[in-house]
Every structure is written in structure tokens, then in C-alpha cells.
Amino acid sequence: MGAVKNQPGLDTPDRLSARYGGVPVIYVESEEDNYVFGECWFKDHLARVEFRPASQQCNSSGCLAVIKAVTNERMSGNAAWGIVDRDAVMSQDMWHLVHETDDDAYQNSKPFGAEVKALCRWEMENYLADGEAMEKCRAEIEMQPPRPTQEVYDELLNHCQVLIPHAAINAVCHHHKIEGLSDGYTNGRFPTRAESETCVKNDRFPKLPPSAVADYAMHVSHVDAFDLPGETSTNRVNALLRRVHGKALLDRFSFAHSIRIDLKGLLANRMREMERVPAEIAQFVGVIEASN
Numbered sequence: 089m090g091a092v093k094n095q096p097g098l099d100t101p102d103r104l105s106a107r108y109g110g111v112p113v114i115y116v117e118s119e120e121d122n123y124v125f126g127e128c129w130f131k132d133h134l135a136r137v138e139f140r141p142a143s144q145q146c147n148s149s150g151c152l153a154v155i156k157a158v159t160n161e162r163m164s165g166n167a168a169w170g171i172v173d174r175d176a177v178m179s180q181d182m183w184h185l186v187h188e189t190d191d192d193a194y195q196n197s198k199p200f201g202a203e204v205k206a207l208c209r210w211e212m213e214n215y216l217a218d219g220e221a222m223e224k225c226r227a228e229i230e231m232q233p234p235r236p237t238q239e240v241y242d243e244l245l246n247h248c249q250v251l252i253p254h255a256a257i258n259a260v261c262h263h264h265k266i267e268g269l270s271d272g273y274t275n276g277r278f279p280t281r282a283e284s285e286t287c288v289k290n291d292r293f294p295k296l297p298p299s300a301v302a303d304y305a306m307h308v309s310h311v312d313a314f315d316l317p318g319e320t321s322t323n324r325v326n327a328l329l330r331r332v333h334g335k336a337l338l339d340r341f342s343f344a345h346s347i348r349i350d351l352k353g354l355l356a357n358r359m360r361e362m363e364r365v366p367a368e369i370a371q372f373v374g375v376i377e378a379s380n
Contacts, residue, residue, distance in 0.1 A: 128356035151176035213334030
């Protein structure tokens with residue numbers, strides 16, 4: 089171990105302990121997720137828990153890889169957990185959970201077992217869509233003073249509304265097994281939801297069976313059910329982040345402000361600095377740490 093301790097970059101005791109001390113492992117879907125969780129939000133926890141991309145265990149990535157990695161580790165007697173995006177329930181056609189707006193009911197369902205947390209929000213990026221952190225990054229990049237929080241969330245609410253048809257048509261495409269719309273599909277094209285809806289219909293309906301018209305209307309109503317009309321823009325955005333696509337939202341925000349760098353790493357670090365690490369995820373990690 090002495091030789092290992094002298095290796096460059098391994099001079100932090102907590103980090104060394106996490107890598108070699110037999111702490112519980114949490115598998116995540118990708119290298120990006122691993123960076124956000126392990127290198128940003130919970131980097132001070134690495135003496136008590138370790139994050140790993142599932143590809144390190146089973147040579148593939150994504151939600152099914154996380155589930156497989158956790159299963160394999162536990163069959164070998166190792167302490168392992170996992171985190172998957174909410175879109176995992178759609179990938180497995182668990183439509184009742186795709187549409188579940190009661191967070192307690194959703195979390196208590198544990199669709200992939202007690203050891204794998206299915207996040208309440210659609211993707212990891214939906215947690216990075218934190219209005220205050222996004223605005224701090226934008227202001228620094230553009231060298232401008234930050235806007236009022238209300239103004240930022242008003243903008244984000246408009247982006248979410250535009251992305252409701254995008255989320256609905258992608259659910260229809262998944263159901264009918266055809267390619268959905270890209271995350272950047274709405275960038276710079278649709279200032280309003282009505283324009284977005286018209287275009288996604290014209291784009292995808294010709295490629296779908298006639299029944300898709302009714303399917304789309306149903307999915308729009310299900311996505312709309314996550315909204316909280318009459319609430320503040322902040323509350324409405326946070327509610328809709330359970331269902332609209334987070335990557336698409338970050339893409340729209342970056343395009344709107346001519347930001348030409350990937351914001352994800354910056355946002356993850358800003359959220360940690362601003363003490364805005366999502367409570368939902370911190371609680372899950374805390375339970376695992378306490379169990380060791």
C-alpha cells in the first residue's frame with residue numbers, strides 16, 4: 089500500500105480509502121453521471137461511499153447495465169446500489185409509473201428493487217436544470233449581472249411548455265418503436281408551445297399509424313398532469329422536470345443564450361458550491377452511508 093500512496097493524485101486519504109477501503113458502491117448509468125455524483129456533489133463522501141459507471145462492471149451503460157451491475161455484485165456478496173433515470177420505467181414499458189404524479193407513490197413502487205433508486209425526474213440532467221445555478225453560469229459566461237430568479241424561472245417555464253409536445257411525441261414513438269425527436273430538436277425553432285406542437289405532429293405523424301393521433305393526445309394529457317397551474321413559475325418548472333426531457337431543456341437554454349460549451353459540469357459544481365445538491369439524491373446516498 090505504501091507504493092500506492094505515493095502515486096500522483098492519490099494523496100488524499102479520504103479518496104484513497106474510498107477506492108481501497110471496501111465502501112458501498114453506487115452504480116450509475118454513465119461516465120457523466122459518475123462525474124456529477126462522485127466528482128462534484130458527493131466528492132466529500134468518498135470515504136463512505138463510491139460511485140462507479142455501470143460499464144466498469146458489465147461493459148455496457150444505461151439503466152439495464154446499472155440493474156445488472158447491482159445484481160451481479162450482490163450475488164457475489166458485495167454491497168452495491170444503483171441510480172437510474174426516470175426514463176428507465178418507460179424503457180421497460182412501465183407506463184403507470186411514467187405517468188405517476190404522486191412522488192411518494194412513485195418512489196414507494198421501487199420498480200427495480202430496493203437497491204436501485206429510480207429518480208423522480210426524467211433524467212440526471214433534470215436535476216442540473218436548477219434555475220439559480222443556470223443563471224449563475226449564464227451570467228459568468230456572458231459577463232453580465234444575474235437576472236432576478238423570477239425572470240429566470242419564467243423563461244424556464246416557457247421552455248418546459250415548448251417541450252411538453254416533444255416529451256409526448258417521444259413517448260408515442262417509443263410505444264410504436266420508431267425513432268423519436270432529438271434533444272436539440274426545438275432549439276431556436278419554437279418560441280411557443282403551439283408552434284412546437286404543430287411541428288412535432290407534422291414531423292412524426294406521417295411515420296406513425298393512424299392510432300398515434302389518439303396516443304399523442306393521451307400522452308400530452310399525461311405530461312400536462314405534472315404541471316401545477318396557478319403555482320409560481322419555480323414550482324411549475326420543478327414539477328414539470330419530472331417528465332420533460334432535461335437534456336432538451338439544457339440545450340434550449342444554451343441555444344437561447346448562445347452558450348457554446350456543455351454546461352453540465354459547470355452546473356454540477358455550481359450547485360455544490362451553492363449548497364443546492366438535490367435532497368432526493370442526497371437522502372438516498374445518506375441511507376447507504378449509514379448502512380455501512
